[in-house]
Amino acid sequence: MADLPEIPPQNATIDAYITEVKDKIAWVEEQQSKGLRTTDYTLTDFSETKRDRMWKMKQTGEMTDTILITSDGQSEFVHMDIMLELGAKEVFFGKEKASNESKFVKEYTVKEDISSAVLSKMVHYAYLEKCQLEEEPASLVIALSKTAFKYGLNSLLKYCIAHMMKNCSPPIAYFAYELTLTYNRSSSKGSSYASSSLLTIDSKAAQTFFQKFIEDHFEEMVGTVIYVFGGSNGREIFRTMCACDVGEPMRARTAGSRNARVGQWERKADMLERRCYVSSTVLDGRVYAIGGFNQQDRVKKCERYDPTTDQWTAIADLNYSRSDATAVSHGGRIYVAGGINDNTIESSVEVYCPVGDRWQLVKAMASxxxxxxxxxxxxxxxxxxxxxxxxxxxxxxxxxxxxxxxxxxxxxxxxxxxxxxxxxxxxxxxxxxxxxxxxxxxxxxxxxxxxxxxxxxxxxxxxxxxxxxxxxxxxxxxxx
Known part of the structure; x- marks a missing residue:
C-alpha cells in the first residue's frame, strides 16, 4: 500500500486532501475485510492523526478557508469542513461577508450571543473533540453549555454536562439543573433544538444528579439562619439585627428531642448605618446591606456582615444614592437596580465585584x-x-x-x-x-x-x- 497522504501543498485545496483521505480509508477497509495486511497504521490512529494535523494547520493558518468574526470584533481562522462536523453553519453562523484575505476565503459574522471566549472553545472542540474547561470560570462553562443547547450542538452539550457533573459547584449545579429540566421538557414535546439525544449522557440521570447536589449543599450555601435588620416602625429607623436559626429544631429532633419548634431570635451586631427601604442579598455566606433611606437622605453607603465574626464592615459606596431598590447575587457578583433617588425613580443598574471592592454601572433597564x-x-x-x-x-x-x-x-x-x-x-x-x-x-x-x-x-x-x-x-x- 502507498504511504498515507501527506499534508497538501499550499496551492492544493483542503477538499481535495479530504477526498484523498476518504479514498485511502475506503481502500484500507476493503483490504481488511479480505483479511489482507495493509499498513502499520490503524484507522483509529489515522483518525487521531488527521485531527491533530488539522489542528496544527489551523494554528499556523495553513489551508484555512473561513474566518469567523464575533460581535466584539475577534476572529478565528478555521477550516469550514471541521466546523460543519460540529453543526450546520446556518445554525450558528451569521451572514457571509466579503473577505479581504482572498477570493478563496469566506468571512462570517457569528450570531451575536456567541462571545469570542465561547467561540474559541467551540473551535477547539470542533477540531479535537475536547477543550480545556478545568481552569475556566463557571460563567464560561455555563455560557458554552447554553450555546450548545440553543443551537443543537449535542456532542458539545454532552461534553459540557459531563464536565459539570465531574466539577460541580453551586452556580453550575443550579444552571445545569435548569438546563437538564428544560432539555427533558423540550425532548418530551419534540422540540427541534432537542431532537437528538445527549449520546452517552442520560439527561434524566444528569437532572437527578444536579438536583441531589443542590439538596445536599443547600445548608452550606445559604445556611439555616434567618437575619432581620434595619427598617422602621414609623417613628424611628433602626440599625439593629436579629437572627433565628431554623436548623436548631431539626438538630434537636435528630438528637431525639420531641421539641420541633423554631429557636429563639438572638440579637446580633448592629449595622454601621441606620437605614430602611434597604436592598439586601447574600453572597459567599455574607449578608450585604445596600443603600436605603436614613430618615433624611437616600444613601450610597453599603456594608457587609460576616456571621463568623458577627461584624459589619463598610464596603464601596454606590455610584447613585437609592432606596426601594432591589439586589440579587449572580455569578459571584451583586447586582442592584432601580429604586428611588432624591429626584426620580431610577432605571440604572450597578454591579459589585467583591475582589476589587467597587460598584460599576452597566446598561440601564428599559423602564x-x-x-x-x-x-x-x-x-x-x-x-x-x-x-x-x-x-x-x-x-x-x-x-x-x-x-x-x-x-x-x-x-x-x-x-x-x-x-x-x-x-x-x-x-x-x-x-x-x-x-x-x-x-x-x-x-x-x-x-x-x-x-x-x-x-x-x-x-x-x-x-x-x-x-x-x-x-x-x-x-x-x-x-x-
Missing part, C-alpha cells in the same frame, strides 16, 4: 422601576413589575451579564409592586404584592421556554411588602 423584584433565573437576571412613577406595571425584562444586554420578556398577568419573586425547582414565581388599589394574593409562575406567565394557586391571605424564603423539605413540619 424605571421601584418596589419591584429581581431574580437570578435561567442564566439571566430578571426584573419584574414594580412602580414606574405612573402605575404598578407587569412588564418584565432580563439581563445577560455575558453580553451586557437587556431584552423584553413576557409580562406578568397581574401588574404589581412590593411583591416577591423566587426561583423554585427550575421555575420563577411572582407572589403577592400591591396592585395600586389593595394588597393581592395572586401567584404566577414562569417555566423556561414557555414564553408566558401562568396563574397558579393563590396565597391564603393578601400580602404586600412581605419577606419570602425557600426552605429545604426538612423544614416543612416546622412552624415559623
Amino acid at each position: 424605571p422601576r421601584t418596589s419591584f423584584s429581581l431574580a437570578s433565573f435561567d442564566g439571566r437576571i430578571w426584573a419584574m413589575g414594580g412602580n414606574d412613577g405612573e402605575q404598578r406595571g407587569g412588564s418584565c425584562e432580563s439581563f445577560d451579564p455575558l453580553t451586557g444586554v437587556w431584552r423584553a420578556e413576557a409580562p406578568l398577568v397581574n401588574g404589581r409592586s412590593t411583591f416577591k419573586a423566587i426561583t423554585f425547582m427550575g421555575e420563577l414565581y411572582a407572589i403577592g404584592g400591591y396592585n395600586g388599589q389593595s394588597p393581592i394574593s395572586t401567584v404566577e409562575k414562569y417555566s423556561p421556554g414557555s414564553g408566558h406567565w401562568r396563574v397558579v394557586r393563590h396565597l391564603r391571605h393578601d400580602r404586600s411588602g412581605m419577606a419570602l424564603l425557600v426552605l429545604p423539605n426538612d423544614f416543612l413540619p416546622l412552624k415559623i
Whole structure:
C-alpha cells in the first residue's frame, strides 16, 4: 500500500486532501475485510492523526478557508469542513461577508450571543473533540453549555454536562439543573433544538444528579439562619439585627428531642448605618446591606456582615444614592437596580465585584422601576413589575451579564409592586404584592421556554411588602 497522504501543498485545496483521505480509508477497509495486511497504521490512529494535523494547520493558518468574526470584533481562522462536523453553519453562523484575505476565503459574522471566549472553545472542540474547561470560570462553562443547547450542538452539550457533573459547584449545579429540566421538557414535546439525544449522557440521570447536589449543599450555601435588620416602625429607623436559626429544631429532633419548634431570635451586631427601604442579598455566606433611606437622605453607603465574626464592615459606596431598590447575587457578583433617588425613580443598574471592592454601572433597564423584584433565573437576571412613577406595571425584562444586554420578556398577568419573586425547582414565581388599589394574593409562575406567565394557586391571605424564603423539605413540619 502507498504511504498515507501527506499534508497538501499550499496551492492544493483542503477538499481535495479530504477526498484523498476518504479514498485511502475506503481502500484500507476493503483490504481488511479480505483479511489482507495493509499498513502499520490503524484507522483509529489515522483518525487521531488527521485531527491533530488539522489542528496544527489551523494554528499556523495553513489551508484555512473561513474566518469567523464575533460581535466584539475577534476572529478565528478555521477550516469550514471541521466546523460543519460540529453543526450546520446556518445554525450558528451569521451572514457571509466579503473577505479581504482572498477570493478563496469566506468571512462570517457569528450570531451575536456567541462571545469570542465561547467561540474559541467551540473551535477547539470542533477540531479535537475536547477543550480545556478545568481552569475556566463557571460563567464560561455555563455560557458554552447554553450555546450548545440553543443551537443543537449535542456532542458539545454532552461534553459540557459531563464536565459539570465531574466539577460541580453551586452556580453550575443550579444552571445545569435548569438546563437538564428544560432539555427533558423540550425532548418530551419534540422540540427541534432537542431532537437528538445527549449520546452517552442520560439527561434524566444528569437532572437527578444536579438536583441531589443542590439538596445536599443547600445548608452550606445559604445556611439555616434567618437575619432581620434595619427598617422602621414609623417613628424611628433602626440599625439593629436579629437572627433565628431554623436548623436548631431539626438538630434537636435528630438528637431525639420531641421539641420541633423554631429557636429563639438572638440579637446580633448592629449595622454601621441606620437605614430602611434597604436592598439586601447574600453572597459567599455574607449578608450585604445596600443603600436605603436614613430618615433624611437616600444613601450610597453599603456594608457587609460576616456571621463568623458577627461584624459589619463598610464596603464601596454606590455610584447613585437609592432606596426601594432591589439586589440579587449572580455569578459571584451583586447586582442592584432601580429604586428611588432624591429626584426620580431610577432605571440604572450597578454591579459589585467583591475582589476589587467597587460598584460599576452597566446598561440601564428599559423602564424605571421601584418596589419591584429581581431574580437570578435561567442564566439571566430578571426584573419584574414594580412602580414606574405612573402605575404598578407587569412588564418584565432580563439581563445577560455575558453580553451586557437587556431584552423584553413576557409580562406578568397581574401588574404589581412590593411583591416577591423566587426561583423554585427550575421555575420563577411572582407572589403577592400591591396592585395600586389593595394588597393581592395572586401567584404566577414562569417555566423556561414557555414564553408566558401562568396563574397558579393563590396565597391564603393578601400580602404586600412581605419577606419570602425557600426552605429545604426538612423544614416543612416546622412552624415559623
